Amino acid sequence: MEESKNQCTCADNSLEHANHSEERAPLVPRTSDEKRKIVNRLKRVEGQVRGIERMVEDDRYCVDILIQLSAVQAALQKIGFSILERHTKTCVAKAIEEGHGEEQINELLKVVKQFK
Template identity: 45%
Template structure:
């Protein structure tokens, strides 16, 4: 497993733990403000994972010798992926 993939997997496991923590908070009727803070943290963590995956994808697309399409076409496809990610 590559270092990047392991990093992403570790982050996803951490997010899973955060989500379980939020479930426990709700079971224990924690303060809504505290729950919302944890939800914001999960959203930020998910966005970071998405950014890392996009970054790896972009590097792969721009340096791939297997893709014979013109670079402007590759970049256009990459921009479509970015736009759908940030929506």
């Protein structure tokens, strides 16, 4: 059972994995450098959010808070697109090569719709 956690299930067509996406791993594991970059970006966003919290507590001007909120949203979107790009180039491409890409493409399109 432990071995299955290390295997990619992106191309797995079972409903079990479709309903438990948090348990799935990428087809091509992220490198240490990729993980480090993503985590560092997320930590910066976390710092920005804490700064916004202080701005609210200090009763700062609404427009200043909105500008910072916009910056956080942009940063998160950039991180999301980076992960989306990697997923497309690895997991989706591999599933297509192996002849079972339709579910991966549908899943990708569904998540892309969430990125407005």
